[in-house]
Amino acid sequence: MSGFSSRVEQVSISGIREVFEAAGEDAINLGLGQPDFPTPEHAREAAIEAIRSGATDAYTSNKGTRELREAIAGKTDRDNGYSVDPEDVVATAGGSEALHIAIEAHVDVGEEVLIPDPGFVSYDALTHIAGGTPVPVDLREDLTLDPADVEAAITDDTAMFVVNSPANPTGAVQSEEDMREFARIADEHDVVCLSDEVYERIVFDGEHHSPMKFADTDNVVVVNACSKTYSMTGWRLGWVTASERRIERMLRVHQYGQACAAAPSQFAAEAALSGPQDVVDEMVGAFAERRDVLLDGLADMGLETPTPQGAFYAMPRVPEGWVEEVIDRGVVVVPGEAFGDNGAGHARISYAVDVETLKEALEAMGAATRAVS
Secondary structure (H helix, E strand, C coil): CCCCCCHHCCCCCCHHHHHHHHHHCCCCCCCCCCCCCCCCCHHHHHHHHHHHHCCCCCCCCCCCHHHHHHHHHHHHHHHHCCCCCHHHEEEEHHHHHHHHHHHHHHHHHHEEEEECCCCCCHHHHHHHHHHCEEEEECCCCCCCCCHHHHCCCCCCCEEEEECCCCCCCCCCCHHHHHHHHHHHHHHHHHEEEEEEEECCCCCCCCCCCHHHCCCCCCEEEEEEECCCCCCHHHHEEEEECCCCHHHHHHHHHHHHCCCCCCCCHHHHHHHHHCCHHHHHHHHHHHHHHHHHHHHHHHCCCCCCCCCCCCCCCCCEECCCHHHHHHHHHCCCCCHHHHCHHHHHEEEEEECCCHHHHHHHHHHHHHHHHHHHH
């Protein structure tokens, strides 16, 4: 009898998309997880030049062009304090595919993946698609992930745990001490630490640290992308870095599902990574200003919000009915439960809009707060 796999039946359409569909066409969208800045001009031009020259007419290497992988290695030396061999990089169709191939290659049917709760929606879904079992781990009061809680949750069935810093949906940034501990846990318990670092450059307070820098074994796998740092969400260009043996297994999944990342996007990403970085600094400065406007507005409403140290999200604690009232007033926000059971009683707000639009949205939020208080 024709039917569907049990794996896919455990996955539903993201709650984020459901909110978008419920909102009106003229709504202010504070639910969208993408920067509102243009892709850097030099990245666009690199893609255009490659298209005109015919360089994008054929498949690239499954791993991506050598030049792109060298640019990723150079970026890692520049930004992360450790080195990556270009051979140990796979360019992917966005960070989403990088997460997918990492989980598929390392998680067997029935094995556990420890994920932050609340956390990015893909961790739970991709674990199910791989036949694994997601195990939510509660966050601290400041919405960071406690290494002690991760270590306590590890069982004989645990294959992987996920670390996301700066984090979606919380904007939380893990400390250097936390990242050292995550690396130690991966080493000592012989489990994979999957580090999602897609927002690594968008940090306002403190610094980004990767557990890869502190690992003594090859049990850390890092996922990254151009999507957020260079406002290239539509280009769908990410990558995964790991040891040679882990890259070889992930490449097996990638080559059959994707063959290679889109060639024009690879040329654009190479230019973005190796070209001028001042556009990133300007974007981060704008996000920092918007964060402060949002936090002040939420505080004036009496809403408690852990201060996001990175990314472009805030996750205030909100009264019952608040999200619906805000959406009814023409502002899209995402209910916290879309990101896990512990997200209940929160809302995720993206401040990837200009300050004037954000202030308009805050007026609607204030009215909604008064209506449900």
